[in-house]
Amino acid sequence: MKKHVWDNRARYLGLLLALPYCALAQAQTQPAAAPSATDQTTQKSKPSKGVTNLKAVTVTAERRDKPLQTSPVAATVLSGDDLSKMGVNVVDQLQFASPSATVNNFGQGIDFDIRGIGKAENNTQTTTGVITYRDGVATFPGYFTEEPYYDIASVQILRGPQGTFGGQNAIGGAVLVNSNDPVINGGYHGYAQAQVGNYGDVGLQAAINLPISNTLAARIAVDSDNRDSFWNIKGPYTGSNARQRDRSIRLGLLWQPIENLSVLFKTDYDHLDMGAYPADPVNSPNNPFDITANADLMALDRFMRSVLKIDYKFANGVDLRAISGYQHGNTSYRTDLDGTDLGDETFRDSVNETIYSQEINLISPDSGWFTWILGAYWQRDTYDFLPGQYLIGLPAGNPATEYTLQGTNPKTNEAAFGQVTFQLADPLKLDIGGRFSKSTTSNDVSVVQYGLPLLDQQSASYTNFSGKVSLDYTLNDRNFLYAFVATGFRPGGLNVPVGLGIPAPFKAEKVINQEIGWKAQWLGGHLRTQVDAYHNNYENFQVTIGYPDNPTFGIEMNTPNLTKIYGFESSAQLVFGNWSLNGNLGWMHSELGLFYATDPRIIAEASCNPMTGPASASCFNLAGHEQTYAPNLTYNISLERVFNIGNDSITPRLSYAHISPQWATLFENELLGDRLQSRNLLGAQIDWSHGDFLTTLYGSNLTNQRYIAAINSNLRFAGAPRQFGVRVTKYF
Template sequence: MKTGNTKKNVLRASLLLALPWYGIASAQEATPEAKKAEEAKQEATKVETVVVTAERRSRPLQTSPISATVLTGDDLVNKGINNVDQLMFVTPSATVNNFGQGIDFNIRGIGKGEHNSQTTTGVVTYRDGVATFPGYFTGEPYYDIATIEILRGPQGTFVGQNATGGAVFVTTNDPIIGGGYTGYAQAQLGNYRDYGFQGALNIPLGETLAARIAFNTENHDSFYDISGPYTGTDARMRTQSARIGLHWQPTSAFSVLFKTDYSHLDFGAYPADPVNATNDPFNLTANADLKAVDRVVRSVLTLDYQFANGIKLRSVSGYQDGTTAYRSDLDGTSTGNSTFRDVVDERIYSQEVNLISPNTGWLKWIVGAYWQKDTLTFPPKEFVIGVPPGSPLSEYVLDGTNPKKTSAVFGKVGFDLTNRLELELGGRYTKSTTANDVNVVQYGLPLKQVQEAEYTNFSGKAALNFQLDNRNFLYAFAASGFRPGGLNVPVGLGIPPPFDEEKVNSYEAGWKSIWLDGKFRAQLTAFHNDYKNFQVIVGYPTFPTFGFELNVPGTTKISGFEAQLQANFDDWKFDAGLGVMRSNLGRFYAVDPRGASTVPCDPNTGPESAACRNLEGTDQTYAPDLTFNFGVQREFRWGEDIITPRLNYGHVSQQWATLFQNEARGDRIGSRNILNAQLAWLHKGYLVTLYGTNLTDQTYVTAINSGLRFVGPPRQYGVRLATSF
């Protein structure tokens, strides 16, 4: 065969393959049966339409002026996600730094950077519509999940809590009226003697009422080898969770949805060693009692009533009660003698009421009100730092209460200026109070604090949305967010002043598109944040021997770019996310609280010295320059059986744990590169999955706190057996 003919044949074959790809019809008309089969195949290979519900109104993600990642319950299983820690490996610009009893969750470099009950979070997590605990109880597992929506940028301007960094909406599966007896069951067995069970059952209770019961339990041995004369547990895990839901719909206009869940989460311990230790972090020593147990109860009542004109009245009521108990070796070795222990009770009541217009017509709106009371209680003799323990002269002891209240009114309206151009305007007024009624014995010095602070704010959003055509959507907005301030605990220098609220002004533009007849979807976003009053703990300005929380006086600049892609080509599926970010701290002079100094250091003027550092221009904490994730799977079919291998990879580049960026003190958190994989076999209603997480067995630091390093889980692998009915 001549070379020229070969090239012509290849070109001809390529063109023939390209014709159906771009939707060009052939000259010969297909039979009706063939056309139906082809249409069904094309429909099956389209990327599923994703809907966001975070603003109390269902709307397709591709036509929403918001940057978000939406995951279904199946997505969580396919990507190996069962708790909040792993979300950073599947969404751009997110970092989760978990130090056991608390968490620093940041999106676009904004969220939470300090570890105390007075510092609220800028990334609010909702479960079934109610804002949850802002720091504690982060280990609640994901099971029987409908969707998880990860929203980037200021949120809560119109519903729920206000937020500066973003929000995560976790929605569990509702009972289905008329759904019959349906559900699923799953068993898991893995290394570290890991075994777990979970499942759910939908129960019909009549023509207007249904219930759903779900449960989850998992146990595994410790990842750690702890030597030394320590007592307590060694980080083996024993967790149990259950949920009951009731859905009643007596008429088409009125429905009642009630869910209550309980979790008993015994993680054994949160082992950690000094941040600059050279040993394997899974082989460490300790000589203190170790403990880590959380108990959580949550109940949510949602009432919906739709008037004859289509307006919906919604009420979301929440009650949450949790107790966390933690004991640790504060110096992280068996040679030191510093310990920490606490028991903290937290109780939250919340109420939200919305009036929501129909989702049709040229004018769409929502108005509402929100209220929350969050009380933390520190029982006597349960919050103790011992250096060493055992004597009032060498212990720091705290007890008392920290009640916080939030109330807000909000509204949003959307105008269709043309059939393609929409203007959205919204605003929110928030009032927050926080109080301390605590007793402190600071190494023999008794201190009393009865103090209250109040913060008010108006935040808003203005967006222009343009539907370029049925495949391309453009948007741009300016929005603001707010996080309240808080109180400093006294250190013997009188009652310290409160720290102020944080504010962020955010500017974002995005392009969302659908290509190849729905097989490919993309989101591209550019953003810039002016971040004011960043809350940070530094040396006390007038006497830096003690730590003190205050605000960065200058404006921090954070800018970036994000991209998300989803593709479904016959048996192949792909998804990817990219986040690129740069940050520069505003004007700020401060003393590192880890180093003793008696020289005053004014945050605005310094003066600069070896101890009083000028931090302007440094990177924002927990703001990695690059985040990236990628997933691919391929379905192979043999008769009725389907075999699906899948790979998932997530990268979070290095980040700083403090503004002082002192590598000698271990402030740099290294990059994380996590590779997960699974091989699933679907056979006659049963799904068998071989899974592996952190396949490269990377040892990575997941948080730095109190001079200790906390590491993420090592390589895990095993098998799951699941069936639905």
């Protein structure tokens, strides 16, 4: 069900596909994530006055805990302590802590891209290309995105296609978010945190480990945040002014009746009320926080997730792992579609989404010259567009000027996957992995398009085999080299009819990634570096253009020729004495193949063949254009220094992140607002550690840069302004 609207004032008949959820990127507004149980001990202790080495970092990209420095994957791994230091507490802030990542956030939906591959069309049919896993379960693919990071153990950002283990939604990469587990015989421990800041921000957060018996433990974590609006909204609108009221709770239970069996259950509930996601036209000359509106405004996400993970280790060392997931949520959104008080265009929807998933793994012991993993996966994801809730009104109240939609969109995914590893020689290892996937999607919806009733009952299926072949060479205990070829796949989907019959589905995307990397340690273990170079052949990018034969309407199609994307990344972590430094750099080049297309935002009637054109005033040759959301340069750096004062410590910390300009569409039309300018964010913290208390003064976007966080439906969504405050945490 398409959720994208083009220039309604130019031509109402261009409303073929439905408007996406629009929202604001909330940068650094909720309480920072609390340290994990391990990190809490570090936080409570006085920092060492001597030389300190870097902590070991592990990654679970291939279903095993493996050291990041000897894993053939480009990844950024952040502990709960790292998230707190960097002020990362929602997904869009990850772009300021990892290279080559961009998150263009309009709240209840995001465009998350890694190395220029992810998601550019915002609808339920176009699945995400960068999937987020929460405690081992793939989450809602594109919506319910503002789930906060609280009581987190680690976040792993995996760059490049994860076709073997991440599956169909990981063509650009994957994000693995793991919350803290209960600890059996771990006693009562946890933390309580309070935060106050500008814009009336008040946040509370807490977690506690509960030892129930020698075989059973529980952990409860809660998060709450209230914040006033960033915006000054004028006009005869009704509803919220975009104040924030978020509530989240998580319960975890760990049962280990015998040594070789563990059962972990977690359930979360989130009530995320952002009030609204205000926006105005893309080229408005005013301050983006001063807008007008005359339509009802609303933005509310309510959802829950339950995860059951069972691990059983057989006598021969083989591990049987089963992960079951159930997720259900409702997203409700209302907005002023023209972004001003001058028009009468409005949009509203209320959509339920329910996901059932099951994964089963068999994992061999880690030792020996030959190891293996086998797995199977099943998922059913159903969207339910509630009657009378999905409406575009131009204006509302008259069937002749309304577009309504109701019905269901079920999707399924079935897969079998595996990997084998051969230790060819002491320093040389070969990994071969693959995944076969079958995906289906169906529409059973009814549309009333400005008085014209339409039925949409269609389906499509897609199959694919993706995989990875990697060769690793351990030069010595300080240098690790790798090279691999990996592929990824994202299924296609269905177009909604617009009175011209049932349009053809769009095809699946595919990518072939070639990569080499070098990971090293220097200065006796005080400096760790990672360097990689990659080249992607990206096929069938899914994009909305004007119908080739009748560009009065829009349709989602695929680019007919390869897009080439290549780049270079590096990162470094340094700990020396009481100094710490962390830096990331990504450089990227992207280039479309031959492709002619009509911009659906521009009135046009002449046909435009995607392969042959011809080029005209409305048929554009896009060959050589950059991929969407693929900035040429991203980098970030953070620096801290610990000062020991008696039994206390004071740690000042500075961070800076840069993301160069990027294009929001392939048409690269600056007059229509396609150019997202650079983001340059400066942040700072000062921590005072005193016994079991940690007091933090924090600030984000200290230069108060006015930047546009996302462009969608000819509207612009402002990034968060300067924020600052104080946070006090008590550990016990």
